[in-house]
Amino acid sequence: VNPDNPPRPGGLFLGGTAYTPARMRVILVGFGSVGQAFARLVEQRRESLYAAMGLSPRLVAVADTRGAAVAPGGLSADELLAAKASAGTVGASARGVPGWQPGDTAALIRETQADVVVEASPSVMANPAPAMANLMSALGSRKHAVSVNKAPLAVAMPALLELARYNRVQLRFSGTVGAGTPVLATARTLAQGDRILRVRAILNGTTNFILWRMSEQGEAYHAALAEAVRLGYAETDPSADVDGIDTCSKVVILANAVLGRRVTAGDVRVEGIRDIALERVRAARERGASVKMLGEFGVDGTLRVAPGEVPSRGPMDVPANLNAVQFTMETAGEVTLVGRGAGGPETGAAILRDLVDVWNTTPHA
Amino acid sequence: VNPDNPPRPGGLFLGGTAYTPARMRVILVGFGSVGQAFARLVEQRRESLYAAMGLSPRLVAVADTRGAAVAPGGLSADELLAAKASAGTVGASARGVPGWQPGDTAALIRETQADVVVEASPSVMANPAPAMANLMSALGSRKHAVSVNKAPLAVAMPALLELARYNRVQLRFSGTVGAGTPVLATARTLAQGDRILRVRAILNGTTNFILWRMSEQGEAYHAALAEAVRLGYAETDPSADVDGIDTCSKVVILANAVLGRRVTAGDVRVEGIRDIALERVRAARERGASVKMLGEFGVDGTLRVAPGEVPSRGPMDVPANLNAVQFTMETAGEVTLVGRGAGGPETGAAILRDLVDVWNTTPHA
Numbered sequence: 152v153n154p155d156n157p158p159r160p161g162g163l164f165l166g167g168t169a170y171t172p173a174r175m176r177v178i179l180v181g182f183g184s185v186g187q188a189f190a191r192l193v194e195q196r197r198e199s200l201y202a203a204m205g206l207s208p209r210l211v212a213v214a215d216t217r218g219a220a221v222a223p224g225g226l227s228a229d230e231l232l233a234a235k236a237s238a239g240t241v242g243a244s245a246r247g248v249p250g251w252q253p254g255d256t257a258a259l260i261r262e263t264q265a266d267v268v269v270e271a272s273p274s275v276m277a278n279p280a281p282a283m284a285n286l287m288s289a290l291g292s293r294k295h296a297v298s299v300n301k302a303p304l305a306v307a308m309p310a311l312l313e314l315a316r317y318n319r320v321q322l323r324f325s326g327t328v329g330a331g332t333p334v335l336a337t338a339r340t341l342a343q344g345d346r347i348l349r350v351r352a353i354l355n356g357t358t359n360f361i362l363w364r365m366s367e368q369g370e371a372y373h374a375a376l377a378e379a380v381r382l383g384y385a386e387t388d389p390s391a392d393v394d395g396i397d398t399c400s401k402v403v404i405l406a407n408a409v410l411g412r413r414v415t416a417g418d419v420r421v422e423g424i425r426d427i428a429l430e431r432v433r434a435a436r437e438r439g440a441s442v443k444m445l446g447e448f449g450v451d452g453t454l455r456v457a458p459g460e461v462p463s464r465g466p467m468d469v470p471a472n473l474n475a476v477q478f479t480m481e482t483a484g485e486v487t488l489v490g491r492g493a494g495g496p497e498t499g500a501a502i503l504r505d506l507v508d509v510w511n512t513t514p515h516a
Numbered sequence: 517v518n519p520d521n522p523p524r525p526g527g528l529f530l531g532g533t534a535y536t537p538a539r540m541r542v543i544l545v546g547f548g549s550v551g552q553a554f555a556r557l558v559e560q561r562r563e564s565l566y567a568a569m570g571l572s573p574r575l576v577a578v579a580d581t582r583g584a585a586v587a588p589g590g591l592s593a594d595e596l597l598a599a600k601a602s603a604g605t606v607g608a609s610a611r612g613v614p615g616w617q618p619g620d621t622a623a624l625i626r627e628t629q630a631d632v633v634v635e636a637s638p639s640v641m642a643n644p645a646p647a648m649a650n651l652m653s654a655l656g657s658r659k660h661a662v663s664v665n666k667a668p669l670a671v672a673m674p675a676l677l678e679l680a681r682y683n684r685v686q687l688r689f690s691g692t693v694g695a696g697t698p699v700l701a702t703a704r705t706l707a708q709g710d711r712i713l714r715v716r717a718i719l720n721g722t723t724n725f726i727l728w729r730m731s732e733q734g735e736a737y738h739a740a741l742a743e744a745v746r747l748g749y750a751e752t753d754p755s756a757d758v759d760g761i762d763t764c765s766k767v768v769i770l771a772n773a774v775l776g777r778r779v780t781a782g783d784v785r786v787e788g789i790r791d792i793a794l795e796r797v798r799a800a801r802e803r804g805a806s807v808k809m810l811g812e813f814g815v816d817g818t819l820r821v822a823p824g825e826v827p828s829r830g831p832m833d834v835p836a837n838l839n840a841v842q843f844t845m846e847t848a849g850e851v852t853l854v855g856r857g858a859g860g861p862e863t864g865a866a867i868l869r870d871l872v873d874v875w876n877t878t879p880h881a
Contacts, residue, residue: 192709192847330848331710331848331849332848333851336702337698337705337853343868343869343872344557344561344866344867344869344870344872345868345869464835466831466834466838469831470829480865482696482861482862482864483695483859483861483862483866484855484862486698486853486854488851488853488854489854490848490851491848494848496848497847497849499847500709500710500845501709503708504709505709507709
């Protein structure tokens with residue numbers, strides 16, 4: 152079976168146009184490291200997904216900050232990647248949209264026939280409005296939405312979930328927390344047959360790296376931060392990481408998804424680790440503990456982000472820029488999931504996982 | 517809504533008997549710590565499960581080694597527990613079956629009307645036949661089966677999966693690996709959108725405790741084993757643990773479920789840790805590693821159980837009697853799940869999780 156040209160149900164005509172089962176048409180917004188990895192992955196996995204479950208995802212529109220490309224029959228990842236590499240935008244490809252304006256994305260989403268919209272532009276916490284408009288445009292035009300952009304979820308997750316429910320489409324976001332490490336799916340599994348009482352999590356690789364260097368190498372905060380920047384783990388402006396904003400947005404997403412708490416970033420008490428004293432890290436180490444940037448919430452109403460201590464050599468004492476999430480279960484005790492928390496290919500895999508979930512939970516021929 | 521007496525669809529009569537939607541009738545085989553915990557959990561959670569998804573599981577038959585109790589309308593957990601505590605068998609309860617013989621279990625399963633059979637008798641690797649007969653009787657009479665007994669799966673998992681498929685019922689077994697820690701569900705999630713290349717796992721709490729004591733306390737093998745026995749982590753005959761038999765059966769189950777490899781215990785190269793030299797553990801420690809009893813398999817054909825080393829302070833270096841499973845993913849790198857690997861209540865929660873999965877994936881009114 153050729154996944155690019157799946158069998159058609161008898162050449163059905165609708166309004167003069169041959170009806171072709173598209174097997175999931177996808178609009179992709181954002182073509183940075185995540186979007187590019189996802190576009191590659193879609194092509195790599197199409198054949199095996201079609202063989203396994205009849206799913207053949209196809210990119211029908213892609214927009215980046217400077218341009219867009221549209222092709223109802225499907226865009227080629229190679230062409231998109233080549234245009235991005237040579238001209239800096241997918242708009243330079245053969246399928247580029249002439250006269251494109253950055254503000255056109257929400258209209259493109261609304262007006263393009265598609266099943267799912269993937270919002271993969273960078274999470275800008277200070278300006279969630281553009282991504283918010285994209286998600287609202289997707290859900291409002293009855294398209295499923297997969298967001299790896301945390302910003303709109305952090306400020307308006309309860310409203311977005313409600314909008315999805317109202318339009319009877321799905322809003323998925325498994326790549327926002329833990330990237331390829333399946334934090335949200337594990338939480339759902341755990342909640343089935345047992346009860347999650349509390350979640351304690353290290354959700355930001357940059358701050359974990361800084362605190363780990365301070366503890367292991369005895370480096371001061373600024374030296375450890377410089378090392379993180381040198382290795383590409385931290386931005387030159389590390390505010391979103393060290394001030395706890397990134398962790399806060401992930402805690403909001405988890406609390407909504409895991410405990411059904413209808414909260415937003417404004418509800419979280421946040422304390423970052425900027426300029427944290429080496430003495431504090433050293434003192435913890437002498438007590439057999441490690442200082443970590445922790446996001447915490449629970450059925451008791453806790454909802455906070457702050458530096459805290461975990462036992463050394465326990466499963467939460469993860470090195471380098473790893474993430475770790477510990478669930479305290481009513482019956483099964485503590486269950487901890489450890490893995491990378493970022494990365495283009497990892498996040499691309501999470502998007503594909505969400506598409507498979509959408510496919511498996513939606514009626515289709 | 518009263519979950520014990522759910523609304524009936526119009527008093528439909530079938531052959532003169534009022535048809536009552538049973539909302540999942542369960543036969544439970546085995547009433548040790550796991551079976552008892554499961555019976556309690558079913559009563560505790562019935563109301564919330566019914567409210568959330570219309571599922572109201574009811575024990576219609578329970579068998580232990582010495583007796584059985586049957587009640588089509590549902591058995592009371594309290595009565596079963598009281599009979600077990602006072603007389604050593606559920607057969608002593610008011611609903612006890614007179615003239616019960618231990619060999620009657622397979623016939624009881626076949627002849628009792630029920631939706632699911634839970635096989636929760638102890639895993640006896642040297643004698644898998646009785647549990648095997650129970651599962652075959654369940655699947656053969658078109659009942660779903662949930663096994664927390666590893667023995668029949670270790671010797672005949674491919675055949676049992678085939679029998680389930682032939683009879684169009686489900687065989688579930690999430691409690692056999694990791695107890696309440698959702699190892700199998702995490703594997704399924706990870707395989708969606710990414711590819712599992714290799715699994716490396718610590719699946720036996722007893723041997724992890726022994727090796728951990730040897731490494732941390734500098735104790736010799738026999739002293740560490742004695743401590744494990746004293747704390748109730750090891751049986752007085754620890755063969756199944758220290759000779760790798762328990763780990764082997766879990767590796768077989770994982771390899772079948774995670775990679776679709778149709779293997780049995782006979783296909784696994786097994787080396788235990790009986791009488792392992794303290795010197796070996798010490799030498800590893802000096803190299804920054806910990807000796808663990810590892811089960812390993814992968815797409816390259818690896819399938820073995822043997823002592824091996826993991827980096828100290830990494831996520832696989834779990835203390836005491838914890839379990840840990842590390843998945844090496846094609847895209848997402850290494851993802852590690854850590855939690856308790858045994859316990860009656862934990863395993864009871866896993867059974868309930870399987871019942872919820874059966875309920876959610878089966879058509880029902």
